[in-house]
Amino acid sequence: MCLAIPMRVIEIKGNSDDLLNPQIATVETDGIRREIRLDLVDRIPEIGDYLIIHAGFAVNCLDAENAETNLQLLRELAEGMEESAEGDRT
Amino acid sequence: MKYVDEYRGSEYVSNLTEKLQTLSSRKVRIMEVCGTHTMSIFKHGIRRMLPEQVQLISGPGCPVCVTPSGVIDAFVELAGRPEVVITTFGDMIRVPGTGASLMEARAAGADVNIVYSPMDALELAEQKPDKLVVFLSVGFETTTPTISATILEAARRKIENFCIFPANKTMPPPLKALIQDPELQVDGLLCPGHVSIINGSESYRFLVEDHNIACVVAGFEPTDILLSIIALVKQVQENRPAVENCYSRVVTPEGNVKARKIVETVFEPVDSEWRGLGTIEASGLTLREEYGRFDVTRRLEIQIVPSSEPKGCLCGNILKGISQPPDCPIFGNRCTPGSPVGPCMVSSEGTCAAWHRYGDLS
Numbered sequence A: 001m002c003l004a005i006p007m008r009v010i011e012i013k014g015n016s017d018d019l020l021n022p023q024i025a026t027v028e029t030d031g032i033r034r035e036i037r038l039d040l041v042d043r044i045p046e047i048g049d050y051l052i053i054h055a056g057f058a059v060n061c062l063d064a065e066n067a068e069t070n071l072q073l074l075r076e077l078a079e080g081m082e083e084s085a086e087g088d089r090t
Numbered sequence B: 001m002k003y004v005d006e007y008r009g010s011e012y013v014s015n016l017t018e019k020l021q022t023l024s025s026r027k028v029r030i031m032e033v034c035g036t037h038t039m040s041i042f043k044h045g046i047r048r049m050l051p052e053q054v055q056l057i058s059g060p061g062c063p064v065c066v067t068p069s070g071v072i073d074a075f076v077e078l079a080g081r082p083e084v085v086i087t088t089f090g091d092m093i094r095v096p097g098t099g100a101s102l103m104e105a106r107a108a109g110a111d112v113n114i115v116y117s118p119m120d121a122l123e124l125a126e127q128k129p130d131k132l133v134v135f136l137s138v139g140f141e142t143t144t145p146t147i148s149a150t151i152l153e154a155a156r157r158k159i160e161n162f163c164i165f166p167a168n169k170t171m172p173p174p175l176k177a178l179i180q181d182p183e184l185q186v187d188g189l190l191c192p193g194h195v196s197i198i199n200g201s202e203s204y205r206f207l208v209e210d211h212n213i214a215c216v217v218a219g220f221e222p223t224d225i226l227l228s229i230i231a232l233v234k235q236v237q238e239n240r241p242a243v244e245n246c247y248s249r250v251v252t253p254e255g256n257v258k259a260r261k262i263v264e265t266v267f268e269p270v271d272s273e274w275r276g277l278g279t280i281e282a283s284g285l286t287l288r289e290e291y292g293r294f295d296v297t298r299r300l301e302i303q304i305v306p307s308s309e310p311k312g313c314l315c316g317n318i319l320k321g322i323s324q325p326p327d328c329p330i331f332g333n334r335c336t337p338g339s340p341v342g343p344c345m346v347s348s349e350g351t352c353a354a355w356h357r358y359g360d361l362s
């Protein structure tokens, strides 16, 4: 039931002051566009950010830079591997 | 940015499997909790890549599969009422109850609609003011916030002909029950990626501290899953269980606090029955009194009649991880994705469906 692939924000509609008209983001991946409700995210995304979407709602918002950094980290882990498990211990 | 390709590059995958081979010395039993993980593991043939000592067990992570057949019977009965319009996510529609499935009810004239979002159900209610539009509310932590936001929106727009049939469940209680099961002997959990977006990786801390279970939050791409399995194997072999987050590009330690607040506004915990696992304390959700008018079981006084598993179906044991699909005598013969007997064969996230589809019999 989960869409694992983040989708890129190309437009934001609505105004955060207007409770009766919650904000909506238009997202796009591979030419597919969708309107996504932003009720559940604690930060309104900027154009170019990525959203994780579930059942028509954004459940998480990642900024483009952060997404890139994580990608880089994963690449390094896959190549170097030695620090694999320590890297992200919380 | 080629977001997905990077996580599927075959050279990374083979690096990781090699690493895992050299690393594994003792037997490690890992339960993957999330149905989307199960699907991804089979789709990418990950079981075949693992050394013999590393065993993956599928857990109760498919929300459709854990819905008891008595609840499905109640869905089907409700669908038969002329004043009711049913809305549901697609994977529920073919699940047989004791008798018919929703699809069969639809063929017999019931108004059953597949929706992509609970908001689509609310919009349908606005379009059909003389009908009662009911959304079959099945799902875990990732889905519940979307339903909660929809209920708040229904209240805001004063839409009175919209209800849900509450059957949502939460993940931590069954995990706790499962790891205490002596039959299972799980060493580590591959923790669900999207449930963790909401709950946060810290929500697994009790499993580490109270139960000595290794916990790694994993994404869904092959590299994500392999990296997470490596992390789990390391933890178990070095006997230092911890909460590790291998999906930190998306999951934070504290999770999505706003989404959890919205859920708490609308729902409260209640004991709930799981197929195969029985009733687990505070593992389900019911609408708070204030939003009780959106609960169809209260509005129409619907009783859930307990009922047994479909005849011959081993789904209960499969959901507990103590049986594998080929253990079921009717797997692949009487029970196939085309004509499913149990829920594990229906949902794309079901363990039997994944085994059947990808033929991974390792």
Ligand code: SF4
Pocket: B312, B313, B314, B315, B318, B325, B328, B329, B330, B331, B332, B335, B336, B340, B341, B342, B343, B344, B345, B346, B352
């Ligand atoms: S093969 Fe079919 S009947 Fe057997 S356990 Fe799986 S879903 Fe149930």
